[in-house]
Amino acid sequence: MKVMRKLRAKRVVIKVGTSTLVYPDGSINLRAIDQLAFVISAMRHRGREVVLVSSGAIGVGLNYMGLKQRPKAIPEQQAIAAIGQTELISIYKERFAIYEQKIGQVLLTRDIFVYPKSHRNVLNTFDALLAQNVVPIVNENDTVAVDELDHETKFGDNDQLSAIVATNIGADLLIMLSDIDGFYNGNPNADAKAQLLAHVEQVDHRTYELAGGSGSRFGTGGMVTKLKAAERMLKADGQMILANGKDPAIIFQILAGEPVGTLFG
Ligand SMILES: Nc1ncnc2c1ncn2[C@@H]1O[C@H](COP(=O)(O)OP(=O)(O)O)[C@@H](O)[C@H]1O
C-alpha cells in the first residue's frame, strides 16, 4: 500500500539543474521548460507561491554559441553565462506567457544574505513579486559569483542557493529536480546495487558518506551540494524533496503527497 506524505507547501521553491534543461548532446530541452511553465502556472492558480531557481545559463549559452565544451577560463565561462542567461530567461518568458503567467528575473550571489541591508532588499523584492502573482526565476549572478574554488569543472552552486533562498523567504518546501530519481544509499554511477531511499529524516556525516559527484557532462554539484541544501532546509524546519526532473509534471505527484523521490525531513 502506498503511504501518502503529508507536506506543507504553501510557499514552494523549485530548483532545476542543467541536466533537466539541456540534453546530453547540448541541445535545449524545450519540452521540460514548457512543462515547468505549465506546472508552476497551475500551482499559482491554486494559490501556491512559487519561486523557481533555475540553472542552465552556461548550458544554454554553450548551445547558443555553438560550443561543445565549457571553456576552462573563468571570464570565458562568465561570458557564456551572461549570453546564456538572456536566452534562458527569454525561453522561460515565452513559455510562461502561453499560460498567462508573468515572471521576473532575480540574479543573486550567496553573500548578499550576509549583509543586512542587501538581505532586506532581496526579501522585499521577493515579497513584492509574489504579492503581484509574479514567479521569480532565480539564478546565481555568474558575473560576480566567483567564490567557488574549482572553476575548471564547476561554476556556482544553485543547489545551496536554492536552499538559502527557500529558508530566507520562509518557504515550507524545496523541490529539487535532478537527473536522478532521488537519493540512493550509494552513488548509482559506481554501485549498480545502490537503492533509492524514500525518506531521510536527518542529514549527518553518515549521509554524506553515501554521496558522490556529478555523473553528467553539464551537472556540477553532484549529491553533496544537494545534501547541504537538504541540511539547511531541515535546520530551518522545512522539507526538501529530491526527484527526477525528466518529466517536471512529477511536481503534481509530489504535491499530492505521492511517495516519489526522496523526502528529507
Ligand atoms: N548517493 C547518490 N544518490 C543519487 N545520485 C548520486 C549519489 N551520489 C552521486 N550521485 C550523482 O549525482 C548526480 C546529480 O547531480 P548533478 O549531476 O550535479 O545534477 P544537477 O545538474 O541536476 O544539479 C546523479 O545523476 C548521480 O550521478
Ligand SMILES: N[C@@H](CCC(=O)OP(=O)(O)O)C(=O)O
Ligand atoms: N549558474 C550556473 C550553474 C550553477 C549550477 O549549480 O548548475 P547545476 O549543477 O546544473 O544546478 C548556470 O546557470 O549555468
